[in-house]
Amino acid sequence: MSKILRVNMTDLTTKFEDVPEKYRLTGGRGLTSAITCAEVPPTCHPLGPNNKLTFAPGILTATGAPTAGRLSVGGKAPLTGTIKETNAGGMAADKLARLDIKAIIVEGQPKEKGKFWLLKVDKDGAQLMPADEWTGKGLYETYPKLFAKFGKDVGIISIGVAGERLMAMAGVCVNDPEGRPSRYAGRGGMGAVMGSKGLKAIIVDDKGGSGVAIANKDAFNTGRKKLTDALREHAITKPGGTLNTYGTAALVNVINEAGAFPTRNFREGRFEGASKISGETINETCKKRGGVGMTGHRCSPGCIIQCSNVYPKPDGTELVSCQEYESVWSLGADCGIDDLDVTGELIRLCNDYGLDTIEAGVTIGVAMDAGLAKFGDGKKAIELMHEIGKGTPLGHILGNGAEVTARTFGVVRCPTVKGQAMPAYEPRAIKGIGVTYATSTMGADHTSGYTIAPEILGVSGKLDPFTVEKAEVSRNFQYATAFLDTTGHCLFIAFAILDIASGFEGMVEECNGVLGTNWTTDDATRIGGDIVKMERAFNEAAGFTKVDDRLPEFMKYEKLPPHNVVYDVPDAVLDKVHNP
Amino acid sequence: MVEVHLYGKLRRFTDNLDPSRDSIILVPHKPNDTIRDIIRRIGIPLEEVGSNLFLNGEYSPLERKVEDNDRLGIFPDDMQMIIV
Numbered sequence A: 001m002s003k004i005l006r007v008n009m010t011d012l013t014t015k016f017e018d019v020p021e022k023y024r025l026t027g028g029r030g031l032t033s034a035i036t037c038a039e040v041p042p043t044c045h046p047l048g049p050n051n052k053l054t055f056a057p058g059i060l061t062a063t064g065a066p067t068a069g070r071l072s073v074g075g076k077a078p079l080t081g082t083i084k085e086t087n088a089g090g091m092a093a094d095k096l097a098r099l100d101i102k103a104i105i106v107e108g109q110p111k112e113k114g115k116f117w118l119l120k121v122d123k124d125g126a127q128l129m130p131a132d133e134w135t136g137k138g139l140y141e142t143y144p145k146l147f148a149k150f151g152k153d154v155g156i157i158s159i160g161v162a163g164e165r166l167m168a169m170a171g172v173c174v175n176d177p178e179g180r181p182s183r184y185a186g187r188g189g190m191g192a193v194m195g196s197k198g199l200k201a202i203i204v205d206d207k208g209g210s211g212v213a214i215a216n217k218d219a220f221n222t223g224r225k226k227l228t229d230a231l232r233e234h235a236i237t238k239p240g241g242t243l244n245t246y247g248t249a250a251l252v253n254v255i256n257e258a259g260a261f262p263t264r265n266f267r268e269g270r271f272e273g274a275s276k277i278s279g280e281t282i283n284e285t286c287k288k289r290g291g292v293g294m295t296g297h298r299c300s301p302g303c304i305i306q307c308s309n310v311y312p313k314p315d316g317t318e319l320v321s322c323q324e325y326e327s328v329w330s331l332g333a334d335c336g337i338d339d340l341d342v343t344g345e346l347i348r349l350c351n352d353y354g355l356d357t358i359e360a361g362v363t364i365g366v367a368m369d370a371g372l373a374k375f376g377d378g379k380k381a382i383e384l385m386h387e388i389g390k391g392t393p394l395g396h397i398l399g400n401g402a403e404v405t406a407r408t409f410g411v412v413r414c415p416t417v418k419g420q421a422m423p424a425y426e427p428r429a430i431k432g433i434g435v436t437y438a439t440s441t442m443g444a445d446h447t448s449g450y451t452i453a454p455e456i457l458g459v460s461g462k463l464d465p466f467t468v469e470k471a472e473v474s475r476n477f478q479y480a481t482a483f484l485d486t487t488g489h490c491l492f493i494a495f496a497i498l499d500i501a502s503g504f505e506g507m508v509e510e511c512n513g514v515l516g517t518n519w520t521t522d523d524a525t526r527i528g529g530d531i532v533k534m535e536r537a538f539n540e541a542a543g544f545t546k547v548d549d550r551l552p553e554f555m556k557y558e559k560l561p562p563h564n565v566v567y568d569v570p571d572a573v574l575d576k577v578h579n580p
Numbered sequence B: 001m002v003e004v005h006l007y008g009k010l011r012r013f014t015d016n017l018d019p020s021r022d023s024i025i026l027v028p029h030k031p032n033d034t035i036r037d038i039i040r041r042i043g044i045p046l047e048e049v050g051s052n053l054f055l056n057g058e059y060s061p062l063e064r065k066v067e068d069n070d071r072l073g074i075f076p077d078d079m080q081m082i083i084v
């Protein structure tokens, strides 16, 4: 990919630049983080004129590599104040890559507040136009209109009303293959950054695009075959395997059985209603209700794992895509809700308003802990979600996430790190994921060092979840993940490449094929490590210290049932992660 | 008694096949029982059992000793687990 598109929202101009040599061998997270580090002052206000928002497909996106259609979205995050990369599947990354665009950098800020623009990108160039007719409405209403106007085959990257209102739980939405507003680069409030730039949507039309050049086709094909074979062989990623059959929510019963399924705002580690929101039940309901219901749905072109689903209403018509692990947990168990029709409706509202489902669910859990609703009250949870959609004063408090909500209502039990809500793994019961939450460059984020794999899932050797010496494991996973996020592959290939060595080699060889490099698997880990170190330097310059690399205090004194454990990993171990 | 929670295709060893409810079977406990012994006593073929075995919520090997009143969770081989 040979071009970078720079969009200046202050003077409403666009220009294409050649990719500088220093960015030639990177993509995805490696590129968005490099650009953020080079161009964004670390102490800037995330919603001010000096922050920049970068979109980048991965090195391997649109090359024919399997499951490699991720779009990275990076900049400084309003939720955390840290550097951020959050990525999504969907259709847009593939189309940007086919247009030979390695990144879009959005900078500046329009003088006129509350006015929005739309950026159209195609083979002939890029163009900004007023977006008045597309703003202020739900995305399920807006997306069909955008397709009607720009053609059914375009890719759409957009924000919902939450992003327009600069709420810190606003995500960036990408359409799925059927045009739903359902795939989110959700974390960190990057939707609010897009809103602060006055950018409502990017329309990507790849018709006539040149495609991605591959330097060494033989090396690429060898790598692609190795990785594809590994994905087809591994029990978790293969066709008819766990992810394909049950979706990510297969984890509900496992993590619940492990006593690490955060329940009712992280009060307990086991939820009595877990079975009702499990992957097995999702699969069974799709079959029973029939209609449009399906598991094994793919969210982006070329995905061979296909972990997504379309969940039907009782009459077989569509409720939502997709009921995945994090969403059925945050909007389900964490709020004490055990009904997939309710979680489905809440996920649909998140998609419609443009919200991160993890932050939204954990925030409602905190609100319930504060007494705004009873745990388990689905009706009230839906009402609270509408407050966010309507932008009422209460909606603005909730829309700014779990930490703001906890502070507003005096809730001490606030499950966040660096301002970001924790995902669906209890760190008191799975110590290593707590190390990652504490020390990731992104705030509490399971995807930045998925130590669950060796701790619970039996991938890549086995670790005891209760031991505390997890610094090295977390560090290695954070490095490997940073590289993976740079390739454009979906993180879910990790199961196969951690267990099957030739799969990991295959991923690196694919990159060598596309870029003409000679990287080894050791180089991949080193490159990932360099990315993490660069991100950490940004955070340090933004004012973060080791004191920020900690879990919330309540986890050190509140015992989590059923194991009745506190978080007892010593601070010295946490400090060792990035200072070995 | 050992309280055994079965998932996926292993639910057929209990009287509940509905995945939205827990599939539980109570197995009499004998001294020195291991997880493997309990699995045998239920009659589950070992090749249908995956690596996800949880004794009182702790990820455990087949050889681990089981005490009376323990809770044991068993996932089948086609339900090896995941992410996000």
Ligand code: SF4
Residues within 6 Å of the ligand: A067, A069, A089, A297, A298, A299, A300, A303, A304, A305, A306, A307, A308, A490, A491, A492
């Ligand atoms: S594995 Fe799932 S989330 Fe990843 S690209 Fe495929 S469908 Fe999307």
